[in-house]
């Protein structure tokens with residue numbers, strides 16, 4: 001059985017409106033980095049079409065999905081529909097692929113579960129997935145559909161009984177947690193920055209049976225994510241014995257990302273994912289947040305080698321073709337006004353920074369474990 005890399009042609013040339021945090025490219029550059037490195041065989045890459053409406057309404061409201069399709073067709077919506085569905089308002093702009101793009105990501109996540117259930121694949125990376133804020137009938141937090149929820153629902157439909165969803169995006173996975181509260185077939189673990197939008201995922205929410213949340217402060221460091229993973233996430237997850245693992249691997253906790261204050265190195269990010277992957281043979285890694293195109297493309301390309309248990313490849317130098325691809329990406333952000341930092345373009349791994357586990361994280365882990373009777 002092979003592992004697969006899921007993507008879609010729609011991501012090349014599709015952008016959110018000018019000035020939006022997603023007015024940049026992340027998905028196709030990740031795939032091209034993987035190809036340039038020779039890390040994938042052509043037959044392992046699967047390009048997905050948009051999901052059918054029938055597939056989307058397993059979670060989303062039909063009228064909402066129709067409105068999203070209409071927004072794409074007409075590049076506009078009547079005011080009352082915009083307000084009703086939060087489409088074309090604030091950070092959820094109408095753009096030319098506003099339906100087809102998230103529907104392609106959703107299709108990929110649904111198909112990933114199907115292929116694993118049918119024993120056609122062992123592990124799958126769907127870089128385009130991870131839209132964890134999407135609501136049943138509302139666009140929310142840049143997310144028009146929720147591929148994470150659709151994937152978990154598909155897993156339950158196909159007979160998985162212990163789905164473990166682990167989310168390391170800087171933002172809490174409110175859209176996923178809300179749907180599966182107290183669902184005994186699903187366990188949701190999230191590490192996220194506290195006091196940050198959407199303001200959910202608080203410590204008290206650990207009282208809910210199947211939910212484990214780590215709201216961490218902006219000083220959260222490399223040693224501390226190791227500590228949380230090894231002392232709480234792994235023991236709790238092992239007690240569940242998952243039959244399917246879904247990792248939302250948002251890259252917005254990395255040092256240099258503009259949408260969080262947390263500054264992890266990619267070494268810590270990859271170590272966390274590697275440790276979590278050991279929990280289950282059947283695994284899907286999704287994307288998610290990640291608003292620095294250089295760091296995000298490297299992080300997600302690296303996830304492909306982790307998935308294939310070849311993380312030593314990340315110790316290699318970055319060839320010039322890869323550095324050139326990264327430096328060609330346009331990013332309208334003050335962090336690169338004076339030029340793109342060499343470190344982002346020339347090597348896979350960040351420099352290791354010496355850190356220690358602070359009292360706040362030790363106490364957080366202790367509190368969470370006691371709330372879970374571990």
Ligand SMILES: [Zn+2]
Nearest residue numbers: 169170171289
């Ligand atoms: Zn995020």
